[in-house]
Amino acid sequence: MPRPRRTQISIEDTPYYHCCSRVVRRAYLCGNDSFSGKNYDHRRRWVESLLMKLEGVFAIDVAAFAVMSNHLHVILRVDVDSANNWTDREVLQQWHQIFKGDDLTHRFVKGEIVTSEEVPILKHVVATYRSRLCDISWFMRCLNEPIARQANQEDNCTGRFWEGRFKSQALLDEAALLTCMAYVDLNPIRAKMSDTPEQSDHTSIQLRIKAAMKGEQPKSLLPFSGNERNNNFKEIPFSVKDYLRLVEETGRIIRHGKHGVISEKSTQLLSKMCIPSDNWLKLTTEFGRLFRGPVGTLEELTCYCEHLEKRRRHFSRCCLLLTTG
Incomplete structure (x- = not known):
């Protein structure tokens, strides 16, 4: 049975949340529909454009996103302090x-x-x-409803376009954030929609790569701090260069028919986040199946459950993959 959103959100424990919306009917959100022969790639531009607009309106930052053929992934950071200072x-x-x-x-x-x-x-x-303006539910509502109306008008139909509610899960620490970001950014490669991260259209990783080539970071996305967690988790607590290298090397391994290894520098990033390198490929390819609830170390998960007055630590066994080999 679906749980109220207030029982899943705990800003006290983390401002980061992974949200996913999936279309409910056969018609595609984007891409080619083999049944009708229509192409819906233009809808990906709708989603990305509106997502970037909402990022500038809400006190919510976008850390990562990927628009797929029948679903949308987005990682959000709730900035309550900014909203209170307005x-x-x-x-x-x-x-x-x-x-x-x-x-x-x-x-x-x-x-x-x-x-x-x-x-x-x-x-x-x-x-x-x-x-x-600092509520994830309102952010996703303002993203999903206009897209649904626009798609229904284009399809000349009525009714639901998205599933009843978007799914959200708390990312309780740096390891969970790094793993989920890589999972989201590598979605097009796992789905064989593209061969490399830079070819993955309408994704955050493509925007970050283009900006990095100019020595910049995208203004529309939450920046990397380049440091460890010394800023109250207000920026992504690792280097953008290290992250892009890790995603590129992981994508090369995932891509069918290609071989590759995680370099020593990427292994150092995983070690800094206390993520076993032997588990990394499993985490980034099966994240959606492994984690159906909050993601983090057992210590962080325990605190999260206590604050939300949960009796049991659901999915705690999968969380062990973040810290044990």
Whole structure:
């Protein structure tokens, strides 16, 4: 039975969450439909464009994403501090980028006089919007609903386009984040949609590779800090160069008919994250099957369950793969 989202989100334990949405009917989100002969690749641009827009509106950062033929992966970081630091006017300005608002909110944003009777109403509205702008459920709602309406209009049909709810799982530590990011970025290669990460269209790894060639990082994606966890997990706590090397080498191994090994430098990154190199290929190819709930060390998983008042540590056996050989 589906669990309420509040029983899966614990910002106290981690701001990082892996979300996945899957289409419910036979029609493709993107790619070629062998039954009808139609191509839906243009829908991938819809998703990526809207995803980047929402990243600039919400107090939520995008760490990784991949738009596949019938599902979407995205790794999000909730930035509650940024939302709390916005002024009331800034909150409404952010909200008005995606929703119409009402006469009261627009008058306040313009600097017009608000009566004393309207102040409590305005305060309540601002508090509600501030909370929503750092809420994963609202982020995914604002991503999935417009895509569903646009796809239904194109297909000349009605009804559900996505499954009832998106799936989300907490990434409780650096090892879980590194593993899940690699899993998401390597999705097109595992699905044989592309041969290399740089050829994987509409993915975060392609954006990162293009930016790295200029010595930059994409402004629309959460940056790498290049350091260990010394920034309260506010940036991805490892080097972008090390990460791109690890993903490229892993992709070469996964790709059918190709051979390769994980280099010593990539092995050092895994060792720094305490991930056994012998488990790495299994983790990055079977992540979706292995982990159906929160991902992290047993210690982190225990704290997470205690904070959410869970009686059992579900999927704890799979979490051992992150720390044991």
